[in-house]
Amino acid sequence: MFLNIEVNNQIIKADKGETILSALNRNGMNVPTLCFLKELNPTGACRMCVVEVEGYENLITACSQPIEGFMKIQTHSKRVLNARKTNLELLLANHPDECLYCIRNGSCELQNLAQSFNINERKFKNKKFTLKVDKSSAAIVKETDKCILCGRCIRICDEVQDVSALCFIKKGSSTTVGTTLNKPLSHSNCILCGQCIMVCPTAGLHEKSHTPQVLEAMGNPKKHTVIFHSSSVSVSIAEEFGFKAGKDVSISLNSTLKKLGFNKVFEVGVASDIYLIELAEDIINRTQNKGPLPLFSSCCPAWIQFAEQYFPGILTSISQIKSPQQIMGALIKSKYADDLNLNNKDIFTISVMPCIAKKQEAIKGNTSISSFSDVDCVLTTRELASLIKIKGFKLDDTETQLSDAPFVNQSSASKLLGTSGGLTESLIRILHHKVTGKDINEIKQSKLRISKGIKEISVMLGETTYNFAVVNGIGNARKLINDIMSGKKTYHFVEVMACKEGCVNGGGQPLLSEKDALKSRIKAIYDSDEKESIKFPYKNPSISEFYQAFTKSGNKNILITNYKERTVLK
Amino acid sequence: MDNLIELILLKYPKNATENIIEILLQIQEAEGFISAQSIIMLSEHVGVQSSKIYSVASFYDQFVFEARAKFIIRVCSGTSCYISGSDTIISFLEKEFNIRIGEITRDHVFQIETKSCLGACAQSPVLEINGVFYSNLTPQRIRQIIHQCKSSLQ
Ligand code: SF4
Ligand code: SF4
Ligand code: FES
Ligand code: FES
Numbered sequence: 014m015f016l017n018i019e020v021n022n023q024i025i026k027a028d029k030g031e032t033i034l035s036a037l038n039r040n041g042m043n044v045p046t047l048c049f050l051k052e053l054n055p056t057g058a059c060r061m062c063v064v065e066v067e068g069y070e071n072l073i074t075a076c077s078q079p080i081e082g083f084m085k086i087q088t089h090s091k092r093v094l095n096a097r098k099t100n101l102e103l104l105l106a107n108h109p110d111e112c113l114y115c116i117r118n119g120s121c122e123l124q125n126l127a128q129s130f131n132i133n134e135r136k137f138k139n140k141k142f143t144l145k146v147d148k149s150s151a152a153i154v155k156e157t158d159k160c161i162l163c164g165r166c167i168r169i170c171d172e173v174q175d176v177s178a179l180c181f182i183k184k185g186s187s188t189t190v191g192t193t194l195n196k197p198l199s200h201s202n203c204i205l206c207g208q209c210i211m212v213c214p215t216a217g218l219h220e221k222s223h224t225p226q227v228l229e230a231m232g233n234p235k236k237h238t239v240i241f242h243s244s245s246v247s248v249s250i251a252e253e254f255g256f257k258a259g260k261d262v263s264i265s266l267n268s269t270l271k272k273l274g275f276n277k278v279f280e281v282g283v284a285s286d287i288y289l290i291e292l293a294e295d296i297i298n299r300t301q302n303k304g305p306l307p308l309f310s311s312c313c314p315a316w317i318q319f320a321e322q323y324f325p326g327i328l329t330s331i332s333q334i335k336s337p338q339q340i341m342g343a344l345i346k347s348k349y350a351d352d353l354n355l356n357n358k359d360i361f362t363i364s365v366m367p368c369i370a371k372k373q374e375a376i377k378g379n380t381s382i383s384s385f386s387d388v389d390c391v392l393t394t395r396e397l398a399s400l401i402k403i404k405g406f407k408l409d410d411t412e413t414q415l416s417d418a419p420f421v422n423q424s425s426a427s428k429l430l431g432t433s434g435g436l437t438e439s440l441i442r443i444l445h446h447k448v449t450g451k452d453i454n455e456i457k458q459s460k461l462r463i464s465k466g467i468k469e470i471s472v473m474l475g476e477t478t479y480n481f482a483v484v485n486g487i488g489n490a491r492k493l494i495n496d497i498m499s500g501k502k503t504y505h506f507v508e509v510m511a512c513k514e515g516c517v518n519g520g521g522q523p524l525l526s527e528k529d530a531l532k533s534r535i536k537a538i539y540d541s542d543e544k545e546s547i548k549f550p551y552k553n554p555s556i557s558e559f560y561q562a563f564t565k566s567g568n569k570n571i572l573i574t575n576y577k578e579r580t581v582l583k
Numbered sequence: 584m585d586n587l588i589e590l591i592l593l594k595y596p597k598n599a600t601e602n603i604i605e606i607l608l609q610i611q612e613a614e615g616f617i618s619a620q621s622i623i624m625l626s627e628h629v630g631v632q633s634s635k636i637y638s639v640a641s642f643y644d645q646f647v648f649e650a651r652a653k654f655i656i657r658v659c660s661g662t663s664c665y666i667s668g669s670d671t672i673i674s675f676l677e678k679e680f681n682i683r684i685g686e687i688t689r690d691h692v693f694q695i696e697t698k699s700c701l702g703a704c705a706q707s708p709v710l711e712i713n714g715v716f717y718s719n720l721t722p723q724r725i726r727q728i729i730h731q732c733k734s735s736l737q
Pocket of ligand 1: 153166169170174176177178179202203204205206207208209210
């Protein structure tokens, strides 16, 4: 039901029951927010969003106050502005003046607010900074002093991911955000999805940078540097260079990276194609040999970590096929190294991913069957953008270049792995071909392209109906797995991605992105599936040679990984 | 000690969150502190993630998360006491219990800490055990005190 409210002497329409903030935003009006997170329960913790409402003695937090009847609101009165400014100054009282040396310099919500409130002197100084930094995790750095206690990380980790690795510790002025018993992150139940980083307004939580190692390798003439990037990166990195969201720059990125000085530039798609083909085979084998079913996807390392911690009983149901990142690294350090007569110790592989858990996957991979590390470094989308700037370049969208030989081509299906549902859609294309010998007519699975936490689809292939489930957001995954374990649901295959909507929304993606950026990125991925000519992984000419080699040696070991139960405080 | 916690938990319904603080108090009473193991068991019992249990517990100052000894010996390390030989007292205690400052004996009976000026400089060197002051210390006297502590346990 709509009703009228008055804001700054202007009548606007509001939905009964919605918050003041939501009504304001829908009408193109803004108030600053810090602790507020769309789709999560408001806590009213930061009080940046306060407004003056006639009839109320105190200022009201717009993010949490529902509209029940007519209201007369002032969003920028003198009283409101003063209150917000004082709030901000009090927040800053506990914040070190470290902007110049801070990873979020230029992309910090606190800095932006300080700027917009014209704050140019320190009013209060409360505490001594401890400069305590938790670097224990393979992918996440926690800087206690930069935390403003907005609680966004705690809420996303609890309400969306249902991991709840983080909590408020103690109270009053000693409050901090940390893990159970204040253990280092590496000893906690964190699965490294990085969603907390995405919502952190400051540098309280950020990724562990691999940029120094990459610069080091690039400057070492003995190192043959090979970089490869994923489709989720190429549809989002342009945002870091001021382009509108949804611009796919895969081929321009190739040419930019070549200019930066990498010896070889690839797209990870060729490895994704191999991954998809192997996974399809795994499904068929398990279906014919009676299990264990369902088969779970293995491409998301945060999901793997989650299973290792919470569902050790299903580890044998997760495909042992390495993720595309690890396959790519393995291919480069074996087949490619042999072809070029390079010692794999001299090759330095850099993977560019939308994901921070991939940093840990690269390290975990070191202990796998092979004697070398498949992937030496993982850069996030953000880190690659900054590396390009460090090297004095920008993203030039006028120049284009294909991936280097021998990995020139990838199917458009391989690119769909960036979205939730895309992996399954691509698998169906391959399964159809494997079972019927023919290309599928309708390549698009619209049921899988909608934005939803859990999606299901059944497809008749030959005599068998295959049932698929697609889940994104690890909280949803927990629900689905419980249903599967209790026998409520049965599937042949389950695709799991820890991040909501999939890797395009990963923990390494651009921060503070424009409204609807995510939708535009997803659209860009589906558009390229529409436009590109190779739509089926099995038609990718770049992989046929590898398959010949594999079949000859009969050795697919480099494509295999394994999983171990992990005990943590959960 | 897991049994102790189990016994406590058995008294409370499963998946009910309203008793968390009461249970924590009982665990601390029984064990002297809230261990990682007890947090895990409590968290499974009431069906709440461990971080939320810890968050609640850390809110209250009375909960401690490390083993505490029966007797916490705080040796004054203020200037007066230092001059009158607090460091010999500390090394005496360290030898006696075979632990270092801040540590706790294996049987959880003794723990040594230091504290700056306890406010009894005239009678230095001094130490405090669970709130009781002992002054004008000498090794013999300390031996006596330790003996007293031990026999009070029997
Ligand atoms: S990385 Fe994910 S699981 Fe770990 S603390 Fe952040 S949100 Fe929670
Ligand atoms: S969904 Fe993608 S981006 Fe998110 S953790 Fe998994 S692999 Fe990384
Ligand atoms: S945004 Fe409303 S109180 Fe923080
Ligand atoms: S210095 Fe020890 S009591 Fe004052």
